[in-house]
Amino acid sequence: MRHKKSFNHLGRTSAHRKAMLSNMACSLIEHKRIETTTAKAKALKRFVEPLITRSKDDSTHARRVVFSYLQDKEAVTELFREVASKVGDRPGGYTRIIKLGSRQGDNADMCLIELVDFNENLLGEKAAAKKSSSRRRRGAVKTKAEAAPKAKEKVAAAAKPALETGGDVVADTTEVADTTEVTDTAEEAVAEEVVAEEAVVEETVVEEAAVEEAPKAEATDAEPGTEEPKAEEETEEEEKKDS
Numbered sequence: 001m002r003h004k005k006s007f008n009h010l011g012r013t014s015a016h017r018k019a020m021l022s023n024m025a026c027s028l029i030e031h032k033r034i035e036t037t038t039a040k041a042k043a044l045k046r047f048v049e050p051l052i053t054r055s056k057d058d059s060t061h062a063r064r065v066v067f068s069y070l071q072d073k074e075a076v077t078e079l080f081r082e083v084a085s086k087v088g089d090r091p092g093g094y095t096r097i098i099k100l101g102s103r104q105g106d107n108a109d110m111c112l113i114e115l116v117d118f119n120e121n122l123l124g125e126k127a128a129a130k131k132s133s134s135r136r137r138r139g140a141v142k143t144k145a146e147a148a149p150k151a152k153e154k155v156a157a158a159a160k161p162a163l164e165t166g167g168d169v170v171a172d173t174t175e176v177a178d179t180t181e182v183t184d185t186a187e188e189a190v191a192e193e194v195v196a197e198e199a200v201v202e203e204t205v206v207e208e209a210a211v212e213e214a215p216k217a218e219a220t221d222a223e224p225g226t227e228e229p230k231a232e233e234e235t236e237e238e239e240k241k242d243s
Helices: 014-031 038-054 060-070 073-086 120-131 144-165 173-179 184-242
Strands: 033-037 095-102 109-115
Touching: 014 033, 014 038, 014 060, 014 073, 014 109, 033 038, 038 060, 038 073, 038 095, 038 109, 060 073
Parallel strands: none
Antiparallel strands: 033 109, 095 109
């Protein structure tokens, strides 16, 4: 008969089931993890978690209530001293069930039930994952297409005064890198664009300087040429006098 069956009897009488869950709860509190069947682990979870919640209130009445279930003074002391201090801030869910597969022989579904706050490996992995998270704002990351036009504008603005005065152009690449916070690949692309723009600006400056020097060179070449007709006239006059 299964009428009004609200929990798993585990094929045992009421007294046997209570004694078994009490012993399993004491072993879990002492060793922090035990290996058992999945059906027993689920029954133990419902049995031990209310006791852990009651251990947060370290009073004589709470200790007596927990002792009525566990019937073990050492387990009660361990629960109120060690376990309660670890799970003080947790609102529930003190245990974890991890499936281990089937048991050889009767093919029973096995699992590992443990106290969540005493698994140092998982706690260490969570702490490392939190520390490795990036604090960079999403808006600060820009693509190559967005960063290149701004780099060109910076170079053009730095080149205007030099073009007007005819001097050398020096682009402040550090300012560009500071103002545009880009990723590693975008920064390399911006650096290449800046170098290319510097080369173009330097070529334009050199060409303008060459154009300005060309008329002066022509003028200096033309002055000695004007003296040649005078010398020819003097020789002609001397020939006339001699004749």
